[in-house]
Amino acid sequence: MKNKIVPFLVFFFFIFIFFVFYKSLNQTNIYTPNVNLNKNIPEFEAKIFKSNESFSSKDFKLNEYYLINIWASWCAPCRLEHKYLLELNDINSLKMIGINYKDLKLNAENFLNDLGNPYDLILSDDNGKLSINWGAYGVPETFIVFNNKIVKKYTGPLNEINVQEIRKILSQ
Amino acid sequence: MKKILIFLLLINISTAHGEIQNDKLKIEITKNLRCLICQGQSVYDSDSEFANSLKLVVEDKLNEGMEEEEIYIFLKEKYGNWILYDPELSKNTYILWILPLLLFLFGGAIIIRKLNLKKN
Numbered sequence: 001m002k003n004k005i006v007p008f009l010v011f012f013f014f015i016f017i018f019f020v021f022y023k024s025l026n027q028t029n030i031y032t033p034n035v036n037l038n039k040n041i042p043e044f045e046a047k048i049f050k051s052n053e054s055f056s057s058k059d060f061k062l063n064e065y066y067l068i069n070i071w072a073s074w075c076a077p078c079r080l081e082h083k084y085l086l087e088l089n090d091i092n093s094l095k096m097i098g099i100n101y102k103d104l105k106l107n108a109e110n111f112l113n114d115l116g117n118p119y120d121l122i123l124s125d126d127n128g129k130l131s132i133n134w135g136a137y138g139v140p141e142t143f144i145v146f147n148n149k150i151v152k153k154y155t156g157p158l159n160e161i162n163v164q165e166i167r168k169i170l171s172q
Numbered sequence: 173m174k175k176i177l178i179f180l181l182l183i184n185i186s187t188a189h190g191e192i193q194n195d196k197l198k199i200e201i202t203k204n205l206r207c208l209i210c211q212g213q214s215v216y217d218s219d220s221e222f223a224n225s226l227k228l229v230v231e232d233k234l235n236e237g238m239e240e241e242e243i244y245i246f247l248k249e250k251y252g253n254w255i256l257y258d259p260e261l262s263k264n265t266y267i268l269w270i271l272p273l274l275l276f277l278f279g280g281a282i283i284i285r286k287l288n289l290k291k292n
Contacts, residue, residue: 029211030211031208033251102225128222128224128228129225129229132229135251
């Protein structure tokens with residue numbers, strides 16, 4: 001009896017280990033949070049860039065598409081995606097809101113002067129709390145908002161395919 | 173005058189005590205949060221922009237009177253279960269929770285068997 005169980009257990013153990021490695025070795029171990037779409041936008045109140053006025057989550061209008069883009073002048077991928085944001089700015093039905101993340105005002109201004117300003121409105125996030133409220137963990141990140149819900153989220157710089165996707169969402 | 177002074181002192185002590193409590197709790201909470209930028213480090217240990225902001229958010233939530241558990245729920249909603257070092261029992265983690273128990277029972281069964289064999 002004992003002679004039969006031990007080889008069987010060893011065999012089973014190795015098969016188990018084999019499948020664990022087979023399944024997991026090719027998987028990336030860098031975690032990206034699940035995108036919970038159709039989630040309500042967070043409640044917030046933020047200062048408008050270079051102004052004393054503020055903008056709150058209540059100011060989002062219904063039946064209107066918004067693109068929220070978290071950016072900073074010190075972030076290299078933000079430079080890469082900038083031309084796509086300028087491209088998206090041509091769409092009239094899309095309101096673009098930039099969240100300037102932990103940036104110096106002067107640098108941010110220079111960035112926009114050099115590359116162009118795609119945003120209809122810019123909010124300041126000096127301490128990063130606003131971005132956390134949006135569920136972001138780095139720059140750049142982009143959200144598409146419709147009827148106070150996040151309908152799409154992009155982590156990292158936007159690319160050509162994303163722009164096409166956004167156009168498709170808007171045409172629906 | 174003396175009464176007022178004692179009263180003020182008591183208020184001061186109680187608020188200071190509250191702050192120390194919050195600081196302790198903040199450390200405890202941020203140690204249980206995983207930094208999503210430098211994965212493998214806790215938010216408490218990390219000095220990334222994300223971790224530093226998250227420390228501020230936790231501090232704010234504590235000052236607002238949120239409980240530890242409520243803060244975890246708030247962050248879980250935003251970043252998923254993975255942000256917590258202490259995972260809950262869910263369909264992704266049940267093997268993690270049950271395996272040690274199974275191994276313990278299995279080992280126990282072997283020991284009992286051996287002891288019984290010896291007795292016989």
